[in-house]
Amino acid sequence: MSEIKQWHSDRGPQYRFKHDRLLRVAAECFNQKGYSGTSLKDVARQLDLTDAALYYYVRSKEELVYQCYRRAADLGARAMTLGQSTGGSGLDRALAYLDHHLDALCGEDGPVAIMSEIPSLKPEHKHDILERSRRHSLAFEALIAEGIADGSIAPCDVRMTGNAIMGAVNWIPKWFRPGGAVTVDQVRAEFTAFFRRALGA
Amino acid sequence: MSEIKQWHSDRGPQYRFKHDRLLRVAAECFNQKGYSGTSLKDVARQLDLTDAALYYYVRSKEELVYQCYRRAADLGARAMTLGQSTGGSGLDRALAYLDHHLDALCGEDGPVAIMSEIPSLKPEHKHDILERSRRHSLAFEALIAEGIADGSIAPCDVRMTGNAIMGAVNWIPKWFRPGGAVTVDQVRAEFTAFFRRALGA
DNA sequence: GGCATATTTTAATCAACATTAAAATTCCGT
DNA sequence: ACGGAATTTTAATGTTGATTAAAATATGCC
Numbered sequence: 001m002s003e004i005k006q007w008h009s010d011r012g013p014q015y016r017f018k019h020d021r022l023l024r025v026a027a028e029c030f031n032q033k034g035y036s037g038t039s040l041k042d043v044a045r046q047l048d049l050t051d052a053a054l055y056y057y058v059r060s061k062e063e064l065v066y067q068c069y070r071r072a073a074d075l076g077a078r079a080m081t082l083g084q085s086t087g088g089s090g091l092d093r094a095l096a097y098l099d100h101h102l103d104a105l106c107g108e109d110g111p112v113a114i115m116s117e118i119p120s121l122k123p124e125h126k127h128d129i130l131e132r133s134r135r136h137s138l139a140f141e142a143l144i145a146e147g148i149a150d151g152s153i154a155p156c157d158v159r160m161t162g163n164a165i166m167g168a169v170n171w172i173p174k175w176f177r178p179g180g181a182v183t184v185d186q187v188r189a190e191f192t193a194f195f196r197r198a199l200g201a
Numbered sequence: 202m203s204e205i206k207q208w209h210s211d212r213g214p215q216y217r218f219k220h221d222r223l224l225r226v227a228a229e230c231f232n233q234k235g236y237s238g239t240s241l242k243d244v245a246r247q248l249d250l251t252d253a254a255l256y257y258y259v260r261s262k263e264e265l266v267y268q269c270y271r272r273a274a275d276l277g278a279r280a281m282t283l284g285q286s287t288g289g290s291g292l293d294r295a296l297a298y299l300d301h302h303l304d305a306l307c308g309e310d311g312p313v314a315i316m317s318e319i320p321s322l323k324p325e326h327k328h329d330i331l332e333r334s335r336r337h338s339l340a341f342e343a344l345i346a347e348g349i350a351d352g353s354i355a356p357c358d359v360r361m362t363g364n365a366i367m368g369a370v371n372w373i374p375k376w377f378r379p380g381g382a383v384t385v386d387q388v389r390a391e392f393t394a395f396f397r398r399a400l401g402a
Numbered sequence: 403g404g405c406a407t408a409t410t411t412t413a414a415t416c417a418a419c420a421t422t423a424a425a426a427t428t429c430c431g432t
Numbered sequence: 433a434c435g436g437a438a439t440t441t442t443a444a445t446g447t448t449g450a451t452t453a454a455a456a457t458a459t460g461c462c
Contacts, residue, residue, distance in 0.1 A: 014459095037320070117234065120234060120238050168368040182361070250439095253422085
């Protein structure tokens with residue numbers, strides 16, 4: 001939606017910076033407590049702000065979730081693009097995408113929202129997110145199909161296999177804590193190896 | 202906790218039946234809309250009841266979630282027991298467990314709650330669920346370790362591999378709809394194949 | 403230093419549930 | 433039918449939390 005643009009485009013860099021931080025903090029809260037489980041006050045407290053202050057950055061709580069999801073979708077899409085633009089077999093490209101995606105989920109970009117409460121969104125936002133999500137799934141399934149075609153990936157039901165892998169990936173924020181016992185590199189190494197075995201011909 | 206027993210044990214079969222149905226309907230709602238995202242009225246409507254009527258079966262909304270999670274944990278534990286009591290290699294046993302678990306998630310037992318909002322639980326309930334969850338994870342990791350020891354499973358980080366697989370499994374209720382395009386058997390067949398490839402030595 | 407804009411707070415308001423108590427109804431055995 | 437237990441509804445109550453408007457403060461520019 002271009003409404004976000006209209007709302008955010010003409011603000012200064014300070015604004016954009018804080019707005020982005022808001023999205024990350026909110027994403028972490030939502031991941032841990034769920035949408036309606038986290039009050040705006042919870043989010044605000046972590047930013048040393050009052051709940052009311054958030055409305056300077058966001059029209060409503062629903063929009064906050066939407067923007068978190070949208071940000072998640074964007075990061076996923078970027079990872080997908082990077083993967084697609086990689087050379088090599090279908091398997092290589094699929095693994096490259098996954099690698100970038102894991103990076104986004106656990107790396108510098110900070111907490112990324114698990115899109116687990118899409119139904120709570122307003123119809124328009126819901127449609128938007130669902131469409132992006134669908135596009136993303138299809139792109140991934142296409143990579144798998146490509147790999148099957150060129151013999152680098154073992155024949156399988158692409159839809160179901162995609163679901164399995166996406167599930168494993170989407171669940172990561174549930175147990176991964178930045179600065180925790182497990183490092184990003186461990187996750188990437190182990191997950192990549194896992195997916196390689198699962199997909200490889 | 203034995204409090205549930207005390208509350209439910211002396212009721213008749215009618216009661217138990219409806220109580221169970223409540224849990225299943227609630228589980229489906231929670232899976233789709235999230236904990237606080239679904240009102241008791243939502244749940245009640247699907248049972249042709251008033252929201253207030255639910256309090257005949259449950260002390261509070263929090264307890265409803267707790268019981269849903271507990272039911273999910275029980276089903277998982279049962280699947281684990283079945284898997285463990287299977288003969289064969291570590292891989293065989295791990296796959297047997299997964300098969301039973303998929304059956305529970307997609308089969309007759311109906312909607313099983315995704316335990317994604319544990320933080321919303323009361324401390325005692327939270328502890329209980331977390332403990333069961335941890336036990337379950339450990340049991341699964343033990344199966345994997347067993348498989349690695351007997352050579353049926355490729356060497357890997359059991360914790361991380363367990364996380365990956367559990368993520369894939371836990372995510373299923375997000376996209377699987379009973380009576381939808383995909384059947385239980387398809388899921389089982391494809392997921393089992395997937396896991397076999399991912400784990401196999 | 404002083405104006406203008408950006409940012410945040412204070413102090414209401416308001417609606418949406420969860421929850422409860424009491425009343426009404428259904429269900430079942432006799 | 434009758435009577436009592438089981439089940440559900442009606443009709444409050446209360447709290448939580450989102451939202452808003454106006455006031456207050458901070459920040460950068462001349």
